[in-house]
Amino acid sequence: MSRRLALGYAAAALALAVCPFTLGPYWLDVLNNVGLYVLLALSLNLILGDAGLFNMGHAAFYAVGAYTAAILNTHLHVPILWLLPVSGLVAATFAVAVARPVVHLRGDYLLIVTIGLGEIVRIALVNDVFGLTGGANGIFGISRPSVLGHRIRRPDEFFWLIWACVAITVFFFHRLEQSRFGRALTYLREDAVAAEGSGVNTARYRLLAFGLGAAWAGMTGTLYAAKMTIISPESFGFWESVVLFLMVILGGAGSIPGVVLGATLVVGLPELFRGFATARMLVFGLVMMVMMVVRPQGLLPLRLPRFRASDLGKASGGGPGAGSAEPGAPRPAPAEAEVGP
Amino acid sequence: MEQFLEQLTNGLAVGSIYALIALGYTMVYGVLKLINFAHGDLFTYGAYLGLTLLTSFMLQDRLGLALGILVLAAMVMGLVAVVGVVLERAAYRPLRESPRLSAVVSALGASIFLQNTLMLIYGARYQVYPDVLPQDAVHLGGLTIPLVRVGVVAVSVVMMTVLYLFVQKTKIGTAIRAAAIDQGAARLMGIDVNRVIMIVFVIGPALGGAAGLLVGLYYGQISFTMGWTYGMKAFTAAILGGIGNIPGAMVGGLLLGVIEALGAAYLSVAWKDALAFAVLIVILIVRPSGLLGERVAEKV
Amino acid sequence: MKKAILALALGLCTLGTARADTVKIGLLAPITGSWASEGQEMKKNVELLAAEVNAKGGVAGKQVEVVVEDDGGDPRTASLAAQRLTTQGVVAVVGTYGSAVTEATQNIFDEAGIIQIANGSTAVRLTEKGLKNFLRTCPRDDEQGRVGAMVLEKMKAKKIALLHDSSAYSKGLADEINALLKAKKANVVFFDALTPKEQDYSAILTKLKAAGPDVVFFTGYYPEAGLLLKQKKQMGWKVPFIGGDAINNPDLVKIAGKEAAEGFQFLSPPVPKDLDTPEAKAYVVSYQKKYGEAPQSIYGVLAGDGFRVIVAALQASKGAGGEPLRAALGALKDFPGYTGKIAFNAKGDRVGELYRVYKVDKDGGFVLQK
Secondary structure, eight states, X not given: OXXXXXXXXXXXXXXXXXXXXXXXXXXXXXXXHHHHHHHHHHHHIIIIIISOOOOOOHHHXXXXXXXXXXXXXXXXXXXXXXXXXXXXXXXXXXXXXXXXXXXXXXXXXXXXXXXXXXXXXXXXXXXXXXXXXXXXXXXXXXXXXXXXXXXOOSHHHHHHHXXXXXXXXXXXXXXXXXXXXXXXXXXXXXXXXXHHHTTOOHHHHHHHHHHHHHHHHHHHHHHHHHHHSEEOGGGGSHHXXXXXXXXXXXXXXXXXXXXXXXXXXXXXXXXXXXXXXHHHHHHHHHHHHHHHHHOTTOSSOOOOOOOOHHHHHHHTTSOOOOSOOOOOSSSOOOOOOOOOO | OHHHHHHHXXXXXXXXXXXXXHHHXXXXXXXXXXXXXXXXXXXXXXXXXXXXXXXHHOHHHXXXXXXXXXXXXXXXXXXXXXXXXXXXXXXXXXXXXXXHHHHHHHHHHHHXXXXXXXXXXXXXXXXXOOOOSOOOEEEETTEEEEHHHHHHHHHHXXXXXXXXXXXXXXXXXXXXXHHHHOHHHHHHTTOOHHHHHHHXXXXXXXXXXXXXXXXXXXXXXXXXXXXXXHHHHHHHHHHHHOTTOHHHHHHXXXXXXXXXXXXXXXXXXXXXXXXXXXHHHHHHHHOTTOSSOOOSOOOO | OHHHHHHHHHHHHHHHHHHHXXXXXXXXXXXXXXXXXXXXXXXXXXXXXXXXXXXXXXXXXXXXXXXXXXXXXXXXXXXXHHHHHHTTTOSEEEOOBSHHHXXXXXXXXXXXXXXXXXXXXXXXXXXXSOOTTEEESSOOHHHHHHHHHHHHHHTTOSEEEEEEOSSHHHHHHHHHHHHHHHHTTOXXXXXXXXXXXXXXXXXXXXXXXXXXXXXXEEOSXXXXXXXXXXXXXXHTOOOOEEEOGGGOOTHHHHHHOHHHHXXXXXXXXXXXGGOOSHXXXXXXXXXXXXXXXXXOOHHHHHHHHHHHHHHHHHHXXXXXXXXXXXXXXXXXXXXXXXXXXXXXXXXXXXXXXXXXXXXXXXXSOEEXXX
C-alpha cells in the first residue's frame, strides 16, 4: 500500500489506542459498534466492491454466523472465541450453497435474489426453524469471551478485542488485494467476459468471494453475539443489509480505506446528531440520491494502480518513455470501444 | 373444496392489487432497465393522499358513492403521477449515463426519502380510512364473497385491460414499446425518448397510486411502511410474469396472489412471505425470463 | 486565559453543587420508533409525578431530576441508551416497554448496580435469570395465560383456536395458554401465526374457519386484531374472538369499525379510566389538567407507579441506591399504587392479580367485566 495510506492507518491506530483511557463507556461502546460495522462493511466490500456482485442480503450471513455461535455456545457450552472459525465456516458454507445457483445472474437480478434470500433467512429465524433459533425471542445467555482466563465484559475491554480484529482484517484484506485472488476479482469485476476468456474461472471466483465475505461476516456475528449476550432476528433484517450496502458504496466500493471511512461515518454521525433521530432517515435517503449524482465513486474511491513512465521504460528495455499510462482514475467509466479500419 | 375456492378468491383479490403495482415496475424496467425501488412508496403515497382527499372533500357524500370514488381516484392518480415525474427528473435522469449501480442506489435513496417524508407529515401511527364502501356480500354456491372483493378484482382487470389496449393500439403505446426494445433505435426513428419516459412515469405511478387508494378503501388501514412489502411482492409478480412484459405483470400478480393464499392455507401461514420470495428465487434460477418471456434484450 | 480558567472553575463548582442537590432517576422509553405513543406517555406520567414530588420538597431532602433516554423500541439502540444512563449518575431507572428491548438492557444496569423497574415487559424469563436489580410493575405473561385459560373455560369452548404473530410477546402468551389448555385436555384445533403489518388476512381467516373452532384467541397487537375483526365480519363469520392485552388500544375500534368490534373481549390490566382508588382518580384528573387529555395507556401509568415506588424506597434508604434501595423496595408491603397495591417478590415480580376481562360495547367503548 502507498506511504500515505500507511501513515493514515498509523495515525488512526494511534488515535484509537488513546481512546480507552480518555473516553467514557458510552463513547467506547459507540466505537465498538463502529468497529463491528467496519468489519461487516469490509466483508461486504469483498463481494460488492472487489468482485462487483450486487449483494443486498449480507445480513443473512451475519445472522448465520451469530446464530451458529449462539446455539453452539448455549447448548454445548463451547467457549465463544473458539467459535469464531466455526461460525465463519458455517456462514461461508451457507453462502456458497445459496449462491451457487444464482451467481451467474445479471446485476439487478442478483440484487433482488439476495434481498429475497435475506428475507427468507430472517423469516426462518423468526419462525424458529429446526427449533433452534428461539423464534422472535432469539437466543439469550450467550457467554462472554475470555482471553487467557480474563473475561471480557466492559466496553473498554471489548474495544481492544474488536479493534484488534479490525486491524488484522484491514491488514489481511490489503494483502488479499495484491494477491492473485484479489487481482482475479478485480479483473472479473471490470469485465467478466474478458476475464473468462483469459482463463479466470468466473463462477469459482465469485463463489469464493461470497464464501470469504460471508465467513468474515459470520465471525463478526460471533463477536456481536458475545458482546450483546442476546441476539434476536430484529438485528438482522433488510435494513441492516441496506446500511451495509450503503457503507460500501458511499465509502467507495472496492476501496478498503473508503469502506472503513464509510462505516465510521454511517454509524458515528447519527450518534453525534441524536437530536435529529426522526429526520435521520430522511437525510440518509437524500444523501444517497445526491451522492450518486455528485460523487458516485464514493468518498475515498478505489485507486487502480498507476504506472510511471519510467516503469514502462524499464519494462520494454528503455523504449519510448513519452507520456504516462494512467488508468488511475477513480471508478473508470465504461470503456470506449476503439473503432479502427 | 369450499376452502380451496374461498382461498382462490382471496388470492385473486390480493393478486390483482399486486398486478396493478407490478405494471408500474414492469413499464419502468422495460424502458429504463431500472428497478424503481421507490415505486412501492408511490403506491403508499396514493393511499395517504387518498385518505386526505377523502376526508377533506367527502366527495362520496356530495356526488354519490360511485362518482365520488371515481373523481377521488382521478385526483389521486394525477397527484401521484406528478410525484412520479418529479422523482424521475430528480433521481433518475441525472444518472441515465451512469453505471447501473448508481441508479439502484439512488432509487433506494429515493424510496427511503419518500417513505420518511410521509412519516414526518402523517406521523408514524397507522391511519384509518373511513368506512365508505358497502359491506354486503354476494353468495355464490355456498361461498360468501364480500362485494368489495369482487369490486377490487373487477376494477383492477378493467384498468389493466385499458392499459394493454393503450400500449398495443395507440401511437404512444407503440413508442413506449419501441423505446423498451431499443432506446437508441427508437430515437433514430424520431421518437422523443424523453417524452416517452415521462409518460411511463406518469402511467406507472398513476396505477400504483390507484392501487394504494384501492387498498386503503378495501382494507381500511394504511401505514407508511406498507410500500415495502407490497413493492417486493409486486416486483416478484413482475419477474414471475416476465419483466418488461405487460400482460406478464398481470398474470404474475394474480398468480402470486393465488400461490400465497393457497400456500397459507395448505402450508403454514407464518411462512407465507418466505414462500413468495422462494418463488422469486426459483423463477430467477429456472426461468429468468419469466412465464410470458422477457421483452428485453439480454446482455451477457 | 485566566478569566477562562476562573469561569471554568466556577462552572465546575456549580456543576458539583447541582449534582449534590438532586437525586437522579432515569427513564428509558421508546420516545421514537414503533412504540412512540407508549414511550411518550411514559415520559408524561413520570415528569408529572416528578414535578409533584419536587413541589412537596423532593425526596430525602433533595430534588428529583428525571433523566430521559430514548430506546427507539429496538434492542441495540436501547443498549446504547442504557450505557448512556449508567454514566449519568442515576440511582434507578424506570423502563422499558417491550420485552426484547428491556432484555437488552438488563445486564447493563445490573452490572452497574442500578435498579431497573420495567413497566411494559411481560415476558416470563426476564425475572428468571436471578438479576437482583431488576423488578417490574407490570404483570407476567403466565398470569395472563392463566386468566385467558380461565375465560376460555367460562365460555365453555370445546374447540379452541390460538393465533399469534410470531413476536416474542405474542408467541410467548400463546404458548402459555396452549400449555395450560393441554394440561386441561382441551381441544386446540388450530395454532399458527399471521404476519404482522400486512393487510390481507382473508387467507388465514378462511383457514381458521375451516378448522371449525368455537372461539379464537388472538395474542397479537391491536392493528392486526382490528383488521381480523373487520375482515371476519366481511366474510360473514360469527365465531367470537378474544384477545390479549396488546389489543388494549382505542384504535382497535377505529380500525375494525364499531359493528365488527362489538362483543369482542380481551384481557388487560385495568385501563386508566377504570382505576378505582380515590388517589388514582385524582391523579387522572391532574394528568388531564396538565396535558389536556386523560392518560390513554395503562403502561404509562405503570411507569408512573414504578417511579413512585422508587421515590418511596429512596425515602426509606435515605437517598442511597444499590443494595439499600433494593432492600427498601423488597420491604414495601401494599404500597398504594395507582394501578393497585404493589409489592415485589424475591424475583422482582409484582405480587397480585392485575388482569381483568374487557368487552367492547356497541358504541366502541371498553367495558370492564366482573
